[in-house]
Amino acid sequence: MPGSESSRIGKWSEQEVLERIEAIRRRAPRLRDEAITTSHGAGGRATHTLIEALFRPAFGNPGGDAALAALDGRTLAVTTDSYVVSPLFFPGGDIGELAVNGTVNDLAVAGARPLYVTAGFILEEGLPVETLRRVVESMARAANRAEVQLVAGDTKVVPRGKADQLFVNTTGVGLVTDPGRLGASRVRPGDAVLVSGTVGDHGTAIMIARGDLELETDLVSDTAPLSELCAALLEAGEVHLMRDATRGGVATVLNELAVEAQVAVAIREESIPVRDEVRGAAEILGIDPMYMANEGKLVAVVAAADAGAALEAMRSHPLGREAAIIGEVRAEPPGMVFIHTAFGGSRVVDMLIGDPLPRIC
Numbered sequence: 001m002p003g004s005e006s007s008r009i010g011k012w013s014e015q016e017v018l019e020r021i022e023a024i025r026r027r028a029p030r031l032r033d034e035a036i037t038t039s040h041g042a043g044g045r046a047t048h049t050l051i052e053a054l055f056r057p058a059f060g061n062p063g064g065d066a067a068l069a070a071l072d073g074r075t076l077a078v079t080t081d082s083y084v085v086s087p088l089f090f091p092g093g094d095i096g097e098l099a100v101n102g103t104v105n106d107l108a109v110a111g112a113r114p115l116y117v118t119a120g121f122i123l124e125e126g127l128p129v130e131t132l133r134r135v136v137e138s139m140a141r142a143a144n145r146a147e148v149q150l151v152a153g154d155t156k157v158v159p160r161g162k163a164d165q166l167f168v169n170t171t172g173v174g175l176v177t178d179p180g181r182l183g184a185s186r187v188r189p190g191d192a193v194l195v196s197g198t199v200g201d202h203g204t205a206i207m208i209a210r211g212d213l214e215l216e217t218d219l220v221s222d223t224a225p226l227s228e229l230c231a232a233l234l235e236a237g238e239v240h241l242m243r244d245a246t247r248g249g250v251a252t253v254l255n256e257l258a259v260e261a262q263v264a265v266a267i268r269e270e271s272i273p274v275r276d277e278v279r280g281a282a283e284i285l286g287i288d289p290m291y292m293a294n295e296g297k298l299v300a301v302v303a304a305a306d307a308g309a310a311l312e313a314m315r316s317h318p319l320g321r322e323a324a325i326i327g328e329v330r331a332e333p334p335g336m337v338f339i340h341t342a343f344g345g346s347r348v349v350d351m352l353i354g355d356p357l358p359r360i361c
Helices: 005-011 014-026 045-059 095-108 129-146 201-210 227-236 249-261 276-285 304-315
Strands: 067-071 074-083 112-124 149-158 166-176 192-195 239-244 264-268 298-302 324-330 337-340 346-348
Touching: 074 095, 095 112, 095 129, 095 166, 095 227, 095 239, 112 129, 112 227, 129 149, 129 166, 192 304, 201 276, 227 239, 227 298, 227 304, 239 249, 249 264, 249 298, 249 337, 298 304, 304 324
Parallel strands: 112 149, 264 337
Antiparallel strands: 067 074, 074 166, 112 166, 192 298, 192 324, 239 298, 264 324, 337 346
16 A cells, blocks of 8 residues: 555665664563463563563662672672462472572672572462471572572462462572672673573473473473582683573573664574483474473573683583573674574564463472
């Protein structure tokens, strides 16, 4: 139809299209929803909009996995998180272990040595005491493994039907020895992008445990403390940024990085490590493994000259044996992530849209 929007788009050059996309992405997010949905907790675009349009204007929080706070000449990292996974127990872990590891990992990727964790429990009336005992004992083992102390806590009980058995909220505190080393402002074009192992293991394991997928597999969640792996990586060279890829997966982490650092990220599809079971599950569901949740994987941005040493350092650790260099940082177009496919084409990788994997953390 002459004069229509579609006919005008057909006349735009590729550069004009990219500029318009960038202009749209730069707009301040607006929260148009009248009610909260599960998508707002999925870690993707709805979560990002909720934070940017509602929480950040009110609280001024800087974002990231943990906040840094100066105290008496030292720098502390502080993080908080809530865990609502269903089912409570799944292949490779449970909500208690997940809560400790997730908190430890938020501190570790901020460059901190995790020290202390607090835990708040929301218990539903009727929860079996034995279930709570298993969760608490699992948290104790996880804290011992991660070398952190569980130092404080709180317990609240809500009436039957007002919660899903058990929720856990945590706060973590760690010590940062080099507070200026990591951050989006450190990222530069030419940097290498690495992932510490296979993506999507946790999200797939949860779906199988819930019966969402009728697959025969021994796949387990990747939940694990990343503090040792992060320390080894930092010793290997010039690391500019680390993030743990939980809700929203690696794709959402890369989009957050691109927007915060105002760079582009180019990823090679064939370089992304994915287990066959995860790839099969993703094909059944019609989603990309890059959007599937992880609980023991990190994304790192490293100076190109040190990428090889960083990769070797990660692969020398049990939690990084399948680490890979999956792409690089580029200057243009800022704020966007591209993936070069195995078929020789390329496509834009946006943040997670919707909520394909509810209640996975």
